[in-house]
Amino acid sequence: MIQQTPRTTTSRMPKRTQYDEELVYSILDEALFCTISYAIDNQPFSIPTAFVRKENRLYIHGSVGSHFLRGIESGIPVCISVMLTDSLVVAKSAFHHSVNYRSVIIFSNAVKHEEFDEKASFFQELTEKIVPNSWDYLRPMKASEVNKTTLLSFEILEASARMRTGMPNDDEADKELPIWSGIIPIPSKRLTPVADENSVGIQLPEHLENMQ
Amino acid sequence: MIQQTPRTTTSRMPKRTQYDEELVYSILDEALFCTISYAIDNQPFSIPTAFVRKENRLYIHGSVGSHFLRGIESGIPVCISVMLTDSLVVAKSAFHHSVNYRSVIIFSNAVKHEEFDEKASFFQELTEKIVPNSWDYLRPMKASEVNKTTLLSFEILEASARMRTGMPNDDEADKELPIWSGIIPIPSKRLTPVADENSVGIQLPEHLENMQ
Numbered sequence: 001m002i003q004q005t006p007r008t009t010t011s012r013m014p015k016r017t018q019y020d021e022e023l024v025y026s027i028l029d030e031a032l033f034c035t036i037s038y039a040i041d042n043q044p045f046s047i048p049t050a051f052v053r054k055e056n057r058l059y060i061h062g063s064v065g066s067h068f069l070r071g072i073e074s075g076i077p078v079c080i081s082v083m084l085t086d087s088l089v090v091a092k093s094a095f096h097h098s099v100n101y102r103s104v105i106i107f108s109n110a111v112k113h114e115e116f117d118e119k120a121s122f123f124q125e126l127t128e129k130i131v132p133n134s135w136d137y138l139r140p141m142k143a144s145e146v147n148k149t150t151l152l153s154f155e156i157l158e159a160s161a162r163m164r165t166g167m168p169n170d171d172e173a174d175k176e177l178p179i180w181s182g183i184i185p186i187p188s189k190r191l192t193p194v195a196d197e198n199s200v201g202i203q204l205p206e207h208l209e210n211m212q
Numbered sequence: 213m214i215q216q217t218p219r220t221t222t223s224r225m226p227k228r229t230q231y232d233e234e235l236v237y238s239i240l241d242e243a244l245f246c247t248i249s250y251a252i253d254n255q256p257f258s259i260p261t262a263f264v265r266k267e268n269r270l271y272i273h274g275s276v277g278s279h280f281l282r283g284i285e286s287g288i289p290v291c292i293s294v295m296l297t298d299s300l301v302v303a304k305s306a307f308h309h310s311v312n313y314r315s316v317i318i319f320s321n322a323v324k325h326e327e328f329d330e331k332a333s334f335f336q337e338l339t340e341k342i343v344p345n346s347w348d349y350l351r352p353m354k355a356s357e358v359n360k361t362t363l364l365s366f367e368i369l370e371a372s373a374r375m376r377t378g379m380p381n382d383d384e385a386d387k388e389l390p391i392w393s394g395i396i397p398i399p400s401k402r403l404t405p406v407a408d409e410n411s412v413g414i415q416l417p418e419h420l421e422n423m424q
Contacts, residue, residue: 007255011279032311035293037258039251043219046249046258046293048315067223081247081258090405090420094339094350095357099244103260127306131396138306139386145307167408174351175410180417184343185403193302195394196379198387205392208302 001157007107008160016162023161027102028053030084032130036060037079038072045071052125057153058106059113059122069150073112080106080154085186091168092179100183102163108154116143119151133207213369219319220372228374235373239314240265242296244342248272249291250284257283264337269365270318271325271334281362285324292318292366299395303380304387312395314375320366328355331363345419 002021010017028051037046047068052059058080062069072078082104089098113119123146124135168181190211193204214233222229230236240263249258259280264271270292274281284290294316301310325331335358336347380393402423405416 007257012275012277033295033297035247035249035258035260035295037247037249037251037256037291039254039256042251042254043289043319044249044251044256044291045219046247046291046317048293048295048313050311063224065224077255079249079256079258081260083245083247083260085245085400088342088402090343090346092351092410093357094335094347094353097339097342099262101260105258107255123306127309130300130309131302134302135306137391139304139389139391141306145305170410177351178414179349179351180405180407180411180414180420182405182407182411184405184420184423186400187403188297188398189401190300191397191399193392193394193396195392198304198382199392199394202390202392208392208396211396 002159003157004160005158008105008158010162016164018161018163020161024104024156024159025053027084027104027161028058028082031082034058035081036072037081038076040071050126050130052122052129053156054125056156058156059151059153061122061126061149061151064148064150066150069152072110073150073152075109075111078108078110078154080108087183087185089164089168089183090181092170092174092177092181096168096170098164098168100164100166102161104159104161106154106156106159108156108158110152110154113151113153116146119146119149122151131207137205137207214371215369216372217370220317220370222374228376230373230375232373236316236368236371237265239296239316239373240270240294243294246270247293248284249293250288252283262338262342264334264341265368266337268368270368271363271365273334273338273361273363276360276362278362281364284322285362285364287321287323290320290322290366292320297398299397301376301380301395302393304382304389304391304393308380308382310376310380312376312378314373316371316373318366318368318371320368320370322364322366325363325365328358331358331361334363343419349417349419
């Protein structure tokens with residue numbers, strides 16, 4: 001279960017912040033990338049990276065040589081940020097312009113996973129998250145590929161979701177102005193796949209058709 | 213001019229990292245949101261927020277009551293992260309799956325801007341960035357709205373851009389496999405605007421048509 005703490009309690013527009021596990025997980029499962037922040041001598045560092053959520057943990061990976069992963073694998077405090085932007089909110093005044101978004105913040109600490117099977121499973125889960133139903137179609141994973149990968153995970157316990165939905169909140173006095181107001185949806189769309197030179201004459205597999 | 217420092221020098225795939233001012237600015241000008249990280253007692257915090265670049269500075273704003281802005285306005289070290297995701301890179305093996313992205317990292321410190329005119333200009337620049345050519349159409353900004361806003365900026369000096377472009381880098385031995393490989397573009401598209409209940413009968417202004 002997700003726990004609300006002073007660090008995840010927001011003072012500005014607190015109604016936009018929620019501690020519902022299902023909501024947090026739904027945002028994490030839709031997003032492909034997170035930004036992971038950590039600090040050394042109070043100097044913050046941030047890295048965007050792909051991730052997978054599984055039960056109450058968030059998994060990331062990288063090369064065993066990664067400076068970033070080696071910096072956080074000891075379990076120093078990290079802050080993980082995820083944001084999905086749904087639409088631009090266009091009000092009748094500049095001041096009330098806004099953005100409809102769904103975001104998650106997680107405070108946690110890395111745990112390193114050394115087991116071969118766990119690392120191999122992660123690759124399958126990440127691949128299936130990014131391109132659903134593609135795992136069995138691909139050249140099978142090699143043991144050497146698994147071995148040169150570091151896998152870290154973070155418990156999703158001290159976490160919160162923050163979101164804005166709906167139409168502009170214009171001032172009462174502005175609502176009758178003859179100025180257009182509403183939203184502009186800005187979804188991230190998957191467009192038609194583009195084959196590389198090694199795929200000439202190879203049919204686009206079914207799982208890559210109509211992905212959206 | 214952007215300066216390369218040990219903190220912005222990457223060890224993994226260094227060719228993906230560049231210190232070109234024009235490239236850094238072009239990514240910042242295309243992205244609407246950044247993630248700002250700071251640390252207190254080595255506990256990192258991250259906040260996604262909208263921003264504007266102007267010359268060699270990045271500007272953010274918020275309520276004068278914002279806990280986050282008050283936490284960083286003293287000039288403590290921050291790390292600003294921006295990422296544009298252009299396409300999913302689908303290789304013949306899971307291991308070589310990747311993402312085409314353009315990202316920027318900036319290490320900097322906040323400066324607070326108290327001047328009314330600077331704050332008012334910021335609103336115009338942010339509004340024009342989010343919805344080009346819309347400023348003159350909107351209800352004019354009120355002095356009270358400017359006064360309840362905090363404006364911070366960050367020098368873009370210790371910064372780097374990191375990007376991946378192009379097709380999958382499959383293993384030589386895999387290139388002849390009859391497995392489809394290529395990219396799936398994932399641009400963030402602006403869709404048809406949706407009017408709210410206060411805009412019934414108001415014509416969509418020209419600057420909101422064909423935004424993409």
